[in-house]
Amino acid sequence: MVQVRASQPVNDDGSLNLDAWLDHMLALDPALERDGLRAACEYARDVEQQAIAQKNIWAEGNSSFRTGLEIAEILADLKLDQDSLVAAVIYRAVREDKVSLAAVQERFGPVVGKLIKGVLRMAAISNSVNPRDSLVLGSQAQVENLRKMLVAMVDDVRVALIKLAERTCAIREVKDADEEKRHRVAREVFDIYAPLAHRLGIGHIKWELEDLSFRYLEPEQYKQIAKLLHERRLDRQQYISDVMQQLRDELNAAGIKADISGRAKHIYSIWRKMQKKGLEFSQIYDVRAVRVLVPEVRDCYTTLGIVHSLWRHIPREFDDYIANPKENGYRSLHTAVLGPEGKVLEVQIRTHGMHEEAELGVCAHWKYKGTDVKGNSNHYEEKMAWLRQVLEWHEELGDIGGLAEQLKVDIEPDRVYVFTPDGHAIDLPKGATPLDFAYRVHTQIGHNCRGAKINGRIVPLTYSLHTGDQVAIITGKNGAPSRDWLNSNLGYVTTSRARAKIVHWFKQQDREQNVAAGKQMLERELARLAMPPVDFNKLAEKCNLKSAEDLYAALGAGDLRLAPTVNQAQQLVEPDRSSEQLELIPRKPSSRPGRHDDVQILGVGNLLTQMAGCCQPLPGDPIIGYITVGRGVTIHRQDCPTALQLVEREAHRMIQVSWGSTPVQTYPVDILVRAYDRSGLLRDVSQVLLNEKINVLAVNTRSNKEDNTAAMRLTIEIPGLEALGRLLARISQLPNVIETRRERGSKDV
Helix, strand or coil, rough: CCCCCCCCCCCCCEECCCCCCCHHHHCCCCCCHHHHHHHHHEEEHHHHHHHHHHCCCCCCCCCCHHHHHHHHHHHHHCCCHHHHHHHHHHHHHCCCCCCCCHHHHHHHHHHHHHHHHHHHHHHHHHHHCCCCHHHHHHHHHHHHHHHHHHHHHHHHHHHHHHHHHHHHHHHHHHCCCCCHHHHHHHHHHHHHHHHHHHCCHHHHHHHHHHHHHHHHHHHHHHHHHHHHHHHHHHHHHHHHHHHHHHHHHHHCCCCCCEEEEEEECCHHHHHHHHHCCCHHHHHHHHHHHEEEEECCHHHHHHHHHHHHHHCCEEEEEEEEEECCCCCCCCCCEEEEEEHHHHCCEEEEEEEEHHHHHHHHHHCCCCCCCCCCCCCCCCCHHHHHHHHHHHHHHHHHCCCCCHHHHHHHHHHCCCCCEECCCCEEEEEEEEEHHHHHHHHHCHHHHHHHHEEEEEEEEECCCCCCCCCCCCEEEEEEECCCHHHHHHCCCCCCCCCCCHHHHHHHHHHHHCHHHHHHHHHHHHHHHHHHHCCCCHHHHHHHHHCCCCHHHHHHHHHHHHCCCHHHHHHHHHCCCCCHHHHHHHCCCCCCCHHCCCCCEEEEECCCCCCEEEEEECCCCCCCCEEEECCCCCCCCEEEEEECHHHHHHHCCCHHHHEEEEEEECCCCEEEEEEECCCCCCCCCCHHHHHHHCCCCCCEEEEEEEEEEECCCCEEEEEEEEEEEEHHHHHHHHHHCCCCEEEEEECCCCCCC
16 A cells, blocks of 8 residues: 655754754664765755755755655665765755756765766656656657666666655655646656566565556546545454464464564555456455564464464465565465455465565665675576666667566566476466577577477477476577567567567568568468558558668568558558448447447546547557547547647547457458368367457358368457457468468458
């Protein structure tokens, strides 16, 4: 839940009581030097008073001096060193041009100056995040700013920690700001800094950043969950107190010295679990939770046995993160039991050292001047290695999408742990394939990959890996990547690292080869989807390229993805010729009565929506809403020229919208599958349709005995063009299939 910050001590006249504040800081960390910290505070206070005297009031309406003290408090709680706290106290004064960096460096030394300079470089990203968009929709300037941010963190992790603390203060301060600023800061914090806090293992900062961001990005959902928590707080507190006392008595009887506390469940965590698992609030197991801290690892498992002897364990609700730590180093035992009165209760069990790591993360292990501040700094080294990997992949990928994807994918708790033939464990995101594994092991193994064995059995390269699989990659001597690996519809790779390596390989190939390959890919896909003729030069302009040849080269090299390019081609279809329009005619609404959630409007209840005729958005297209007068909300594509004009003229009437989590409107389409006849062909096609969750309305199969071929015509229901392209690509991979395409002249066009 959102933390409430303590007020700074003040004198009777309202000024800061600096001595009381310093007492508080030394209580947090007795290793701090009182005189040095006092000098920094007095310096920051003096430069601010000079700025006020010169009518140079701080830009954001907040005292840079008071904000600097708050940043320092956060860092002292994280046990950072003296230089970090001095830099934190002075940083906002430098950022707001109340004092020069050179003056600070001369007064407090090069280390403090370097830290402030690094945080200033990271601050550049704050100026480039679009308040309406996620970071994934960023520009080239954002790419450069993120690169600078990562370089700064790799040079000295203290820079990242100061910036995290500063952004924590920033999102606390926007409570009374205007809606646009709240949304901008929350979007930036949620997209960048909360994932980084998680990756660095700083649990309590991560939770606060997520909760506050969620509060401003989804205010209605936040208030709903907060209300439900408040309504049950008194009963829950009494219940937790009784549970803690019962558990404390049992542990004392067993001779285990334990610190037991009630653990608050964070609002964003509750909402995320409800969304991910489709649960009601009453079904969230860990709203009632206790945390047990014990001296030794063996005490953790003894305590677990006592908990399970007191209350019945709920099946499949146990996680041993001590034997299998999370990727950010988190270690603990989690179990859910039916506690007193039959109520579900979560219990977390860990040692005091594990708890310190969970709360402080990388701060519990960081090194300076070649000496260990604390023993066992492996987790710190792993985190720095991760940051360097992200930077390396970013250099090769060259676009913000892969980098933001890596930042976000890496915080997902669902990971798979697989083994090399030598028994080394490798963790990958859930859904990773053998190709992802191959590129994770070594780039050349990925390039040369020709097949894979899982537990000794040959599997397709699109196979989804599972925890415990032993993976052996079959390589060729002179192998090279296939362009099909970049086709997201075929599912060969899922990680940004593998995609970056493949794209980098194709970028190094001859341009003529890329042009030929890209032209073949595009023409084949347009023919498969039965699209009318497209002017490729106009399509190139729409993709911000100079000519059709540049378009082909970009597709062939992997700089452009096929599916978005096809979507752009769709927009070039003449709107006046209904017989050649590409958009799909939906089935009658009566086929699914009572469903109106094709489009979700953020923070608003059910409103009348209609699709704009100028751009005709389909499910999967990026969209934006325009509030009309008397006709509800009109849904446009985000790149629609009409929508872009409306944003400039009437920005106050534009709202964020998104497609429903599961599209409810489907579209009938006729497709043709031609293949050399064989037994099991219909079964294999049906299996692909089943895997893609496609409903079949009609099937007609004819065999030609003269050339031993079979033609299958199917009428299917699909949610959009992207699903159609993916389905045709998957069917074309089946043995003996000659071609798959959408039928021209069918009832859906």
